[in-house]
Amino acid sequence: MGKSKRNSPKPDSNRAQKLAARRAEQEAAAQVVTRPFEGLAAECDLVALREFVPSATAILKLSPNVAAERAVTLATVLPGAVAALVRAGDEPIGFVGTQVQFQSADPAADLAAAVLWTQSATPGESLNAATVDGTPRLTEVLDPGAALDLTVHQDFNWWVPAGVTPDPQVAATIEQANQAIMPSARLELGADAVGAAWWVDAGEKAHIRWVRPEDEDQLMLALARLHAAGDLHLGEGSRFAGSFRTHGLLVPVFDLDPERHASEWEGPAREFGAKLATALKSDAPLTSEERRSRDGLRSRQVTLR
Numbered sequence: 001m002g003k004s005k006r007n008s009p010k011p012d013s014n015r016a017q018k019l020a021a022r023r024a025e026q027e028a029a030a031q032v033v034t035r036p037f038e039g040l041a042a043e044c045d046l047v048a049l050r051e052f053v054p055s056a057t058a059i060l061k062l063s064p065n066v067a068a069e070r071a072v073t074l075a076t077v078l079p080g081a082v083a084a085l086v087r088a089g090d091e092p093i094g095f096v097g098t099q100v101q102f103q104s105a106d107p108a109a110d111l112a113a114a115v116l117w118t119q120s121a122t123p124g125e126s127l128n129a130a131t132v133d134g135t136p137r138l139t140e141v142l143d144p145g146a147a148l149d150l151t152v153h154q155d156f157n158w159w160v161p162a163g164v165t166p167d168p169q170v171a172a173t174i175e176q177a178n179q180a181i182m183p184s185a186r187l188e189l190g191a192d193a194v195g196a197a198w199w200v201d202a203g204e205k206a207h208i209r210w211v212r213p214e215d216e217d218q219l220m221l222a223l224a225r226l227h228a229a230g231d232l233h234l235g236e237g238s239r240f241a242g243s244f245r246t247h248g249l250l251v252p253v254f255d256l257d258p259e260r261h262a263s264e265w266e267g268p269a270r271e272f273g274a275k276l277a278t279a280l281k282s283d284a285p286l287t288s289e290e291r292r293s294r295d296g297l298r299s300r301q302v303t304l305r
Helices: 014-031 043-051 107-118 168-180 216-228 262-281 288-299
Strands: 056-059 072-075 084-087 093-097 150-152 184-186 196-201 206-211 238-246 249-256 301-303
Touching: 043 196, 043 206, 043 249, 084 107, 093 107, 150 184, 196 262, 206 262, 216 238, 216 249, 216 262, 216 288, 288 301
Parallel strands: 072 093, 238 301
Antiparallel strands: 056 072, 056 150, 084 093, 184 196, 196 206, 206 249, 238 249
């Protein structure tokens, strides 16, 4: 005789609770958007602003579908890490943050909801957490073909409008944030550059984190080809430190000589970008050395989210 099938767990039993918890975890995982900013020309910069750029702003270009009542400025982080606020003035301005205290499983939906909130909010109001139910996609709220015209700040003094004296508590918060900030810059690599390369001075070392839009597996193979050829670097004073995965994209990281200014790495980065573009076009099978390089690079890869 064949074995009888295991009976269904009794309601409220430990096994039933474990199965229900497992199903809930699977459903939650299925709802997570792996590449939330896909479809936007600004995808790589949005990922950078959300994950590691300390202080930067950009005026957003909204979609014609949005009945825009006021301008909206995108920011890395706002006071209190709120999702959005509307600054009072003769012409109220909306601000939305990418690094927020409260968020859903879909950061693009959070951002879309925050942008729409700024259009009807009362000047002086702030939004702690965006409500994303029923919110249009971010590609329907922003102009999907628009890049970000970024202003990189080396402090958080922009939190206070010009001509306004902050109260002592706000001033102390800004001073504390300014003391912790690390000098940062976006490398200017030309109109044909792929992705978003960001430099940061971390003290003993400087780094370039280059957010790339290519398929992760294809990019990893291209990096492996360069590594095997001895070309996985940005020239003298640099070394490949590893890579991390975030929001469906792969971000190669290079350690740099901190004595050199960010602009001094733009030429070497362009040269590396050209080599990487060539490696990406190759469809030749990996050699044994390239396979070893691929396996080594993958073992050093970190996933942020």
